[in-house]
Amino acid sequence: MSWFERLSEGLSRTRQQMKESLNLLLDRSPEVDESFWDNLEEALIVSDFGAPATDTILAELRDESTRKALPDASSVLALLTEKIAARFATAEQDLFELCPVCVLFVGINGSGKTTTVGKLAKAGVQQGRKVLVGSADTFRAAAIEQLDIWAERAGVPVIKRERGADPASVAFEVVEAAERDNADLVLIDTAGRLHSSDDLMRELAKVVSVTRKRAAAVKLKPLPVKVVLVLDATTGQNGLAQAREFNARLDLDGIILTKLDGTAKGGIAVAVSEELDLPLLRIGVGEQIDDLRAFDAQDFSRALIGE
Numbered sequence: 001m002s003w004f005e006r007l008s009e010g011l012s013r014t015r016q017q018m019k020e021s022l023n024l025l026l027d028r029s030p031e032v033d034e035s036f037w038d039n040l041e042e043a044l045i046v047s048d049f050g051a052p053a054t055d056t057i058l059a060e061l062r063d064e065s066t067r068k069a070l071p072d073a074s075s076v077l078a079l080l081t082e083k084i085a086a087r088f089a090t091a092e093q094d095l096f097e098l099c100p101v102c103v104l105f106v107g108i109n110g111s112g113k114t115t116t117v118g119k120l121a122k123a124g125v126q127q128g129r130k131v132l133v134g135s136a137d138t139f140r141a142a143a144i145e146q147l148d149i150w151a152e153r154a155g156v157p158v159i160k161r162e163r164g165a166d167p168a169s170v171a172f173e174v175v176e177a178a179e180r181d182n183a184d185l186v187l188i189d190t191a192g193r194l195h196s197s198d199d200l201m202r203e204l205a206k207v208v209s210v211t212r213k214r215a216a217a218v219k220l221k222p223l224p225v226k227v228v229l230v231l232d233a234t235t236g237q238n239g240l241a242q243a244r245e246f247n248a249r250l251d252l253d254g255i256i257l258t259k260l261d262g263t264a265k266g267g268i269a270v271a272v273s274e275e276l277d278l279p280l281l282r283i284g285v286g287e288q289i290d291d292l293r294a295f296d297a298q299d300f301s302r303a304l305i306g307e
Contacts, residue, residue, distance in 0.1 A: 010260030050271030109192030118150025134174030
């Protein structure tokens with residue numbers, strides 16, 4: 001199965017929902033009237049595109065429909081994939097291609113942070129990078145053990161401490177080790193945090209601050225520190241609420257969307273990227289190493305609509 005086929009399978013729930021809504025639009029009437037626009041708006045909102053992205057998509061479609069004098073609903077809907085793809089924020093450069101770079105992975109429990117770190121570590125090794133991973137999730141012994149397994153698969157060293165240790169001090173040690181060993185891809189897993197917990201978010205902000213201060217002291221070559229939110233695609237609009245809070249507290253650099261497993265609400269990717277102006281860096285459709293790939297807006301939009 002090709003990557004696009006797997007992506008399409010992962011977005012099957014939203015695509016089926018969208019297809020049903022769009023087919024209903026076409027069956028009702030070929031005319032592009034106010035009823036058409038109202039129903040298209042409803043279809044996008046129900047698919048978790050969010051109000052800002054939906055409003056922009058509709059405005060652009062209305063404008064192009066008028067300028068080009070598009071004859072019917074079908075010709076308008078033919079432009080939908082293009083308009084959806086245009087809503088995704090773009091990064092000037094893939095931050096995982098920066099050399100060197102230190103990336104902190106944040107998110108709520110169960111979003112897939114540790115697995116994502118492991119997959120990216122393996123990919124880095126395959127690209128010839130000198131990779132170091134760190135376990136700043138000191139709350140759960142299982143998380144440390146899981147990262148150990150992924151690090152062993154990738155053949156990379158892992159910096160860790162005993163359960164209950166201060167996560168900021170672990171992150172500090174990771175950067176020290178990176179400087180000592182001249183690592184150029186540093187990946188730090190953090191504990192899952194409820195975005196609604198003020199105390200936990202403050203502690204996470206401390207981890208980010210300590211990491212950045214220590215990285216700024218690296219002598220041979222500056223080590224930029226990036227913060228990436230790992231978001232579970234099945235959470236729908238709750239994922240947008242998470243992203244808002246993490247971004248407000250930590251000034252995120254990008255999003256990784258995981259668990260596109262057929263039950264995911266794919267529209268949330270559009271909503272988060274549009275509202276927060278954050279690039280989607282990677283998307284995951286399964287548990288295997290090669291199930292995490294760089295995000296492509298056109299492919300994602302085509303899979304979402306069913307082209």
